[in-house]
Amino acid sequence: MNATPTHKPKIFRPEDVDYERPKRGLDEDDLRKQPTIYRDDMLAGKTILITGGGSGMGKATALLAARLGAQVAICGRDEEKLQTTVKLVKEEVGSDVLSVGTNIRDADAVEALIGKVHDHFGGLDTLVNNAGGQFPQDAIDFSRKGWLAVIDTNLNGTWWMMQEAAKRWREDGKPGNIVNIVANVERGMPQAAHTCAARAGVIYLSKTLATEWAQWNIRVNCIGPGVIETEGFRMYPEEALARFHKANPMKQRGNAWDVAEMIAYLASPAARFINGDLIVMDGGQAQWGVVWPAGMPDYFSEDGAA
Numbered sequence: 001m002n003a004t005p006t007h008k009p010k011i012f013r014p015e016d017v018d019y020e021r022p023k024r025g026l027d028e029d030d031l032r033k034q035p036t037i038y039r040d041d042m043l044a045g046k047t048i049l050i051t052g053g054g055s056g057m058g059k060a061t062a063l064l065a066a067r068l069g070a071q072v073a074i075c076g077r078d079e080e081k082l083q084t085t086v087k088l089v090k091e092e093v094g095s096d097v098l099s100v101g102t103n104i105r106d107a108d109a110v111e112a113l114i115g116k117v118h119d120h121f122g123g124l125d126t127l128v129n130n131a132g133g134q135f136p137q138d139a140i141d142f143s144r145k146g147w148l149a150v151i152d153t154n155l156n157g158t159w160w161m162m163q164e165a166a167k168r169w170r171e172d173g174k175p176g177n178i179v180n181i182v183a184n185v186e187r188g189m190p191q192a193a194h195t196c197a198a199r200a201g202v203i204y205l206s207k208t209l210a211t212e213w214a215q216w217n218i219r220v221n222c223i224g225p226g227v228i229e230t231e232g233f234r235m236y237p238e239e240a241l242a243r244f245h246k247a248n249p250m251k252q253r254g255n256a257w258d259v260a261e262m263i264a265y266l267a268s269p270a271a272r273f274i275n276g277d278l279i280v281m282d283g284g285q286a287q288w289g290v291v292w293p294a295g296m297p298d299y300f301s302e303d304g305a306a
């Protein structure tokens, strides 16, 4: 008979974060140097609102969208972080970003945010629901407060944003476009079951709304990132980070610019017929876990199969 497993992972909390740890992801100097495949004016005349625009993928997307000519609005809870994006875009592109401190869990604040974006720019073309996150823990040990915090942010917060944006589009008779950043949930997410549940909810909510809202010319799509190296990695212990790249056959981490370029594509006219889809960007992670019936190629043997 098997003994009861005694494994109990260390709980890693934001207050434990050692900010002297190695830099994670693209910093501002890196972002400034990123090339883009897109035409300079690809998003000219378009307005884009990015939640969680003060860091990581949200910050990269704000910069890219501004470079491509879009009017950019961002939101988040931490004013200081938001201002780093405002400053970066001003320095690099010369344009003003509208920054509105907002907790997406607060439906009234979300309604006010959508109103401010419309008042300021006269409308909204693309909403990017990027704000979100979770903490790593075995599901059996989740506190009630922790479970609720992750569901409230990733599922409810995303929904409040979608609904408020769509109400305005319907009222104004204008087309709309929603891009939801979710996660790679196809095979579940052990030690992140709360976020897996919330993101799976967002994916199927999006597929449903893509149909319900087509009558108002509102498109809804999701991007499912795999391991993307950003400041968000502060939520994970070094021991886990050392293994993240082994989760895909490319043995790499993606970066925030990879995701920003996909968002820009979905915000462009080229994506006008994409609706209700989930675009996975994970270096092949979803397919990884191979038995190699003819023997494992040397390329993989160093790290072993996932």
Ligand SMILES: CCC/C=C/C(=O)SCCNC(=O)CCNC(=O)[C@H](O)C(C)(C)COP(=O)([O-])OP(=O)([O-])OC[C@H]1O[C@@H](n2cnc3c(N)ncnc32)[C@H](O)[C@@H]1OP(=O)([O-])[O-]
Binding pocket: 011, 012, 013, 014, 132, 133, 134, 135, 136, 137, 143, 144, 145, 146, 147, 149, 150, 153, 183, 192, 226, 227, 232, 233, 235
């Ligand atoms: C998987 C690899 C791929 C994915 C990568 C990424 O996504 S990278 C991007 C990653 N980026 C992000 O994830 C950024 C955004 N993430 C966040 O803001 C947080 O993770 C949040 C979603 C929990 C919200 O937090 P908040 O403070 O605003 O919320 P709050 O005050 O309402 O409730 C907090 C409650 O949650 C609990 N709890 C929290 N931590 C732990 C833990 N380590 N251990 C255990 N429990 C934990 C605890 O119960 C706590 O209450 P307490 O005990 O303090 O009274």
Ligand SMILES: NC(=O)C1=CN([C@@H]2O[C@H](COP(=O)(O)OP(=O)(O)OC[C@H]3O[C@@H](n4cnc5c(N)ncnc54)[C@H](OP(=O)(O)O)[C@@H]3O)[C@@H](O)[C@H]2O)C=CC1
Binding pocket: 051, 052, 053, 054, 055, 056, 057, 058, 075, 076, 077, 078, 079, 081, 082, 102, 103, 104, 105, 130, 131, 132, 133, 134, 153, 157, 181, 182, 183, 184, 224, 225, 226, 227, 228, 229, 230, 231, 232, 233
């Ligand atoms: N990096 C990765 O490997 C992966 C990331 N993702 C998801 O992609 C998205 C971007 O992540 P990434 O850039 O890596 O990480 P970050 O932690 O840098 O970005 C998360 C952003 O969400 C904002 N945010 C969190 N909660 C709220 C809230 N309640 N209201 C408003 N804003 C909020 C944060 O801003 P503030 O602190 O100011 O509130 C922050 O700017 C997240 O949803 C993340 O979970 C999914 C799969 C993989």
